[in-house]
Amino acid sequence: MVIPDFLERLGGFCHGRGLTGVSHHIAALGQFYLSDIQMIESTVSAMPRTDHSVMKTAIHLLDLGGKRLRPLCVALASRVGNGFSGAACELAVAAELIHSATLLHDDVVDVGETRRGAPTARRVYGNAAAIFAGDWLIVEALRRVRLAKVPNVLDRLLDTLHEMILAESLQLENRGRLSAGRERYFQIVEGKTASLFRWALFSGGCAGGLTEADCTALDQYGFHLGVAFQLIDDLLDLTGDESLTGKSIGIDLREGKVTYPLIVALERDPVLGRTLERLMAENDETEAPTVQEIIATLYRTNSIDDCRTMARHRAERAVQCLAHLPPNDATQALKSVAIAAVERAG
């Protein structure tokens, strides 16, 4: 049996960092959940593939794959309970569709060029199609959640979407504001990223018939996992290997997003503020050396290391949330996912 790409790479990263136990768990996870992942993939593949430009735009992004971490979270959470069902599969697909919708709209807003190692959907099909494709994916996700008929999860998804959009708004308002500190940063990340992870875990738990207390514990696991995941995303924007992340280095920087490593570095070296302001004022040709200078400052001030430490800390808090859940294979797998997610390099 083939372990899905992302999990195989994740296992590899853990092995590389000496976490051989986690590496083995991840490998076992891949074998164990392979059928769930295959069911999710075939449900995505069975989505309507008509000639409508809006559908083609959405499918362009979905077919590029990605980590499918949110659907995996739904599947694992359902297996903490009484198993992965057709309904859980629809919820898993919905989580991926919502995530994809935000990527489509974000790439229009940020004039994104590359995503998952390929030209962004808006470059291939245009901004208009990408906007409507994002709208379509939101509606398609909600229709699937509706059809799944799992109590509470539709209301929760509508609340989650509300939270995600307000966080996008907050991020927009704080673009280029170097004075935005840690509190504002976490507020944005909790809304933008963690909220969908929370929903994925919560809804998976509901589909698996878990108690309210267990679903809430999973929700809180998702909360910390989501923050940890975003911290690593911030870090990979600055230090990642482009062949693994599928996008260029320093995009957040160029877009004026004040990410966690930057906030830490700004606290430790106020001169960095002037370099960042220069970057934002620069044109394409002169900015590459400035980006390199900023990244050097981040290393020198230990901001990169501290970002990974903070991510590990949040991953540990995620694991703590699992303490009172049924101690089965799926709960164990969620532990491995949390630990591995902060060791990833792509």
Add this chain to the structure above:
Amino acid sequence: MVIPDFLERLGGFCHGRGLTGVSHHIAALGQFYLSDIQMIESTVSAMPRTDHSVMKTAIHLLDLGGKRLRPLCVALASRVGNGFSGAACELAVAAELIHSATLLHDDVVDVGETRRGAPTARRVYGNAAAIFAGDWLIVEALRRVRLAKVPNVLDRLLDTLHEMILAESLQLENRGRLSAGRERYFQIVEGKTASLFRWALFSGGCAGGLTEADCTALDQYGFHLGVAFQLIDDLLDLTGDESLTGKSIGIDLREGKVTYPLIVALERDPVLGRTLERLMAENDETEAPTVQEIIATLYRTNSIDDCRTMARHRAERAVQCLAHLPPNDATQALKSVAIAAVERAG
């Protein structure tokens, strides 16, 4: 009591065209439904008005008013049944929010400059905020529909949104295609415009406790009303008074939208095709005389008159759908709305 602006103007247009009976009905309608309209307006006014740029962007558009024809349809449909309730009010507001969401995204896609006599939201707050504001309004509308707890209407709204987005996609693909004929035109209009009118009437009927057959009759009334409404919108783009429509003349033309009057004129004067192609290739400075030339051709070929005739025909079909509904004041009001909607000049 003050009759709402739009209804007063609508009554005036009917009076001007010698339809004094309809004009009186419209005036009576304004008096009769004033409290419903006030309840809808105060619900819109009570929407969250925080500092989030996304909310400010959405509120900018909502506060500019507009005709509020879709909420009026929900209110009237509910009164064909057992009356306008809090739940019906939420559905009415939801219809307006969905309509506003499409305007926000359309204005980004079409680089719209003016809407309701004011700068478009995207010009005031930027494209990014307008995209997220549209997303927010869709989610906010769905949350309200969910809270209203009227059976069937949420599923129907999700299906309606699906239909609307695919029609936007189709419109995008047919932009500038002069060969797109009547069939394609009606396919787009039915999805883009009529579907939301259908939902407004259907959901209002459901909220008013009407039978399935009555709700279906209202749905079909909405179908024909929506098509009639769009035909007049097409016509006003070419012949409207900018102070009444709130937007410049010939926008559809410049955007390459092949509207009904154009299709008719192209059938009657094939030379028009070359003029249209010239317009699409032109820059801003030279296009004004071309637009005037095209409009002259539309008058000369009777395409303008035929468009209004077609709209009147669809309005009559809408009225026919009301035949078996309870013959009360609200049903009578819907008749007047259908007749008046095609006589409007703004």
